[in-house]
Amino acid sequence: MDMLYNILIDPFVQMVDAPDFLIQVVWEGFVAGVLYALIALGFVLIYKASGVFNFAQGIMVVFAGLSLVGLHEKGVPAWLALILAIGIMAILAVCIEKFVMRPLVGQPDIILLMATIGMTYFLIGLGEVIFGGEPKQMITSELGLPTGSTAFEMGERGLVILQHIDIAAAVIALLMVGGLAVFFNRTRIGRALRAVADDHTAALSVGISLNQIWAIVWFAAGIVALATGIMWGARSDVSFALEIVALKALPVLILGGFTSIPGAIIGGLIIGIGEKIGEIYWGSLVGGGIESWLAYVIALIFLLFRPQGLFGEKIIERI
Amino acid sequence: MFYREAGQYKTSYAADQQIFPIRQDRIGIAVILVIALLLPLAASEFMLSAIAIPFLVLALATIGLNILTGYAGQLSLGTGAFMGVGAYSCYKLVTIFPEVNVIVHILLSGTFAAAAGVVFGLPSLRIKGLYLAVTTLAAQFFLEWCFIRIPWLYNYNSSGAIEVPGREVFGTLITGPAASGTARYYVVLAIVVVMTLLIKNLIRGRVGRQWMMIRDMDIAAELMGVRPLIAKLSAFAVSSYVCGVAGAMFVFFYLGASEPAVFSITLSFQVLFMAIIGGLGSLVGSFFGAAFIWILPILLRVGLPALGVDVAAETVFQVAQMVIGALIIFFLIVEPHGLARLWAIGKEKLRVWPFPYA
Amino acid sequence: MAGSPVVERLDEDTFPKILLRNARVFADRPSMREKDLGIWQTWTWSQVLEEIRSFSIGLQDAGFKPGDRIAIIGANRPRLYWSMVAAQSLGGVPVPLYSDSVAEEMAYVLEHAEVRFACVEDQEQVDKLLSMSELLPKLEHIVYDDPRGLRDYDHTRLHSFEQLQVNGRAALAADGAREKAWLDGIATTKGADLAVMLYTSGTTGRPKGVMLSFDNLVISARNGNAFDKLNETEETIAYLPMAWIGDHVFSLAQAYLAGYCVNCPENMETVLSDRREIAPTYFFAPPRVFEGLLTLIMVRMEDAGRLKKKMFDSFMALARRVGEPILNGEKVSLVDRLLYQLGEFMVYGPLKNQMGFTRLRVGYTAGEAIGPEIFRFYRSLGLNLKQLYGQTEASVYITMQPDGEIFGDTVGMPAPDVEIRIAENGEVLYRSPGVFVGYYKNDEATRTTKTEDGWVLTGDAGFIADNGHLKIIDRAKDVGKLTDGSLFAPKYIENKLKFYPNVKEVVAFGDGRDFCAVFVNIDLTSVGSWAERNNVNYASYQELAAHPQVYEMICSHVDEVNRDLANEPMMAGAQIKRFLVLHKELDADDGELTRTQKVRRSFIADRYAPLIEALYDGSTSKHVRTEVTFEDGRKGAIEATVEIRDMQTYPAAGSGLREAAE
């Protein structure tokens, strides 16, 4: 009975007892969710345009952050380092398109997936060779990002502390999504991208080559990765451990669907908040650390009931 | 060129359906087996312990993954965790029943992995492709978490690691730190060869055909009387069993001691690479893939300094990782069906020699 | 014939008796294999005896009597071979027919041979026979091998082979005396009895039934075996028509005498791969098979990588240089021998493997002249390929090439027990124990072919060359003269041209005319592959045949032939002055070729009279319209404008010198 009580009743009692703590947890989850969503956004961009399931998005985040920090360590001013990091992501995008995507065009999904895992290996090695393997401190203040925190009092019941960098992250994420929405809907290239997502031959009629489109998409994903890297790095460190965390984008995508930008955001938030609450209120029952798998299990359970995802339509199988 | 198939006619179905219907192939495989048997005579302890044994074990793990992904078409990213289940089960079995032959434990430990595989394979009935990969990731992270958070699994060892005790078979020490490389090598070789043979048999029979039916066209398979539940779960079970046995061997015959991090997603990816580079749906490819992914970095690590490239050990490791990454992409571009396909093409070329095609 | 010393050595003089011997001596050795249901089903000699015995008894109970004739129609199936010996053991005579002949052709032979029984392969043949039943009042029973589709047929006159065997086994089991009676019946068969009747397809007139006795076949087969030291360990593959004497002797007579194993391919599409699986040690094929194989090899090698092609070419050059000498046991330098060994590993061995000749001990080609280049090619690989010259009327063997005395342009020395003579008009005559009994119901033909004292006119013109070997130049009746008196041997000229892989068929004209001119048929496989490599587009045979570049190619071949002919004093007069490439492939369905793919010269001359006229009236092209039969039996017509080319001729070798001197 104790067991059941601990699982079914006690966590909720705790939530009600300490609403400030609950809000703090939800906020933490929200911020983590924003970062998941940003990574997922990178996935979605590429998946939409080329059908490639980009496992390397995580390492791209790490690589982008490392480039920025690494360049600054070498004495480059922060603003220049930022521009150079963007440049590096552009070069990376072109290289990926030229040496990986183009030769593999038309291959089955699993092969493309494998190629991005190969890219992951390559970039990990490259990053370590250039910047070394140790975690690095993000140059938050040098980039003009806010530090410090604000505490909100919750009447008598306690207080909630919001880190400014987290708020900045949420704002930047919002701007990024808005920017992408404008990019997709208002620009010629953006429309071409959507055309590609629907039909590869249709894109040709827009007058943009597929190769260009892919390079642009990978570049866009690179910029998203850079932003993610900065934010995440500011919260913890810039390290290769991020690469594993980035896999969380997968359950996010399962929830949100592989091609939906709003889906990525909503999925990210559900996962982020869900796993934080789960960890804090239930994790201790089994020794903690359930954050490492809870997201996947949430996705798994979700899949069993809605195999087509949150926004997908029911598939009628045909023969 | 070497093939002289003329005159090799079959007068019975048994002869026609044997694993190596061509005489020259039978000779080739016999030669390879003899070399494998004689290897300890020529090889150093390092070669046996650091190359041959892990190569064979990982080849078996790759075969395990290949059953699931290559033959039954279900993508899995949780191989490492299933190997871990095997390793931890074996460790527990050995400590609980110390008097039982350790090889029995190793073979038994696979059944625990198989059970885990079936549980995490259940979603495969409703989920396909990349979605399924996510559920196997759930297995990976959940099981990895279990290895850390359930102290019973490592006998409440303060280091959180498992230490392999020394065990004898026929009076020879085959596990633990004091066991000789030769002894461990022969045990591993025997298990891997026998299991490969058994799996080959399974694959060329009804069960294997059912897996391939599901892989190639699941709807048609069902309309031909294949029960998806049974076909898919049996693939998960057999695959996980094999991976579990490989995992147990990985710890008992190679590492000697292990911590949860060994069975992380990195190992899953490594085995997946072996399967892909080797060629999905090919047993011989599993060996090629394991050799490629396991032995190449060692060669690079040994080879680069030997070539006079003076670099730090750490850098060599990183360069090796880059090279592997690049080679994976290169291989996917050149031959997405892996080394096994290259092998098949090469063999076909030799069979039709001197003609360019049949 | 009775004087031949071989006859006295005979113990078993009929195939049923030899069967009994083999079942005793070679009991557990394989007698026959058939690729059926995916594997080589094998029957040992003792099993074959059982199969034949039970069928034979079943046949007897179905009303088969001594002296009855049984038609055998179908592809090379073990049961059809067995049915022949089963009939012989009852004193009957098998009459194998070409299974691809149309119903009317078949009806003539069946009626002429007065067959009461027919043993056929499948529904197709049954239907054919039933469709003619009104024409064949004497045909009473039809036995079929494959029951497929025949289930609902009226089975009063129709029996399955299997059913007759079941009946036979039941009869044997019910009555112990049956087996003895059957064996007694076999004991009464004797060498002089009629063994088989083979209808020659004949380039002109109705087919003639060649009657061969057991003695004819048994002695010839025994001599053939002795000549090439064939024994029970040989493997052969039976794929040529059963109605053809060659197959009858190789797959039945010699196999029984030596006790070796005959392998039946799965079906006609798989002959190549089936031969490869079996790898026969003793193999027989008409030249076109060897030509086809060589073309296939060369076409495939054209697609090989440059390095491989170069290696192939250089090893083939080596083989041409030293291959034959090594095969003939002549002296060759050690370096060359070593290189040849390397070539054996790299090229010759694999090639033989591909063709299924790895185990070949003796191979024969006959029926027509084989191109010297083709012949040399196979021999240079180390294959003991030989030529023989034979006829149905001789139970095959007239001349054969002994080991070590192989010449490309002659057909060998007289076979054992065979005498040869050249008549004044150049026609070749022979006398041997294999000489046929006579043509069935055609004494006149028998008289004009076989003299009182046993000499047979071959109908071929030839001479004994300096080395003592026979050289055949043409059909005796086809050899003619140009108006200037020079000798015109059409076949001789045609063969020279046909030896080019690009040329499939040639028809030469010239008898009684001013000069020699030819029709050419290109080889679609070879020229088609050339066209593919050279980006020459074509939609049909017709279009390819008329292509200017193809004409150039044929032109150069004709030119080479002319130079060649100029070097032969007897033939130099008949060089090719004009030629054309025919707009359609000569086809047996249109009656232009015989069923054995031989050119029907007079028919073609008739059919294409306008073209022949154009050849001789100096015009450079001619529009023609030709009726054709399509594969599905529909008729149609094709039209084309055929181009005619003039060729240069060369002075004969001797006279050329003289002219130069003047």
Next chain:
Amino acid sequence: MNAFVDPVGMAGHSGLTKGEVLLRVDNVSLSFGGVKAITNISFDILKGEVRAIIGPNGAGKTSMLNVINGFYHPQEGTITWRGQVRRKMRPYEAASHGIARTFQNVALFKGMTTLDNIMTGRGLKMNKNFFWQCLHWGPALNEEIEHRRKVEEIIDFLEIQAIRKTPVGRLPYGLQKRVELARALAMEPELLLLDEPMAGMNLEEKEDMSRFILDVNQQFGTTIALIEHDMGVVMDLSDRVVVLDYGRKIADGPPEEVQSNQDVIDAYLGVPH
């Protein structure tokens, strides 16, 4: 008694005799998210007959086959199989009850050879357990060989010996269709559903296929229901024809009768409703 009457042992195993009702479809309706694919259709298939289902594109023919072998479950109506009403039968259950089919777009197992593809049809008849199979020895080997032999008989029957060991992906379309038929035959079905068996074939291939279909029907007594566009083929092959149009049945009867039916003619000529 002819020992070869039933070489593959395929004669019906239902105990029904020729002419009895093997399958009956009663008032079946099927819709996908509001779109009606089949509306209130009834017909029957008699043991031993060749039954054709024809109709213009989108008439619901393939959906009808999918209903019969349990791939779709109709919202209304019943299906009676050998006198018993079937409820929500899964496709693999239909297969084990003796219903086999071929597909409009060839659905062979691309990674396997012709032989293995046909062997898959024997799966339901094989029952040796896992452990024997691992050993591939004793009972498992005998079973494998016994079924290989059956498969070889089918290969022989359909004259595809030359491609026995060719991976099916390399075969031309016409042969792939034949292999698919072979695979369905290997199941020794009581009812064989053929979804456009001659689509995309040339004249010669169509003739061959027609011959094989008739041979199967006659030799093995297999009941056949086929969808086909080529009216000539349908008239030659079938005993009775059902005509569908826009998911409704508009005619049912012998070919010659159906051919002259005004509704059918209108449907084929595209007369608006």
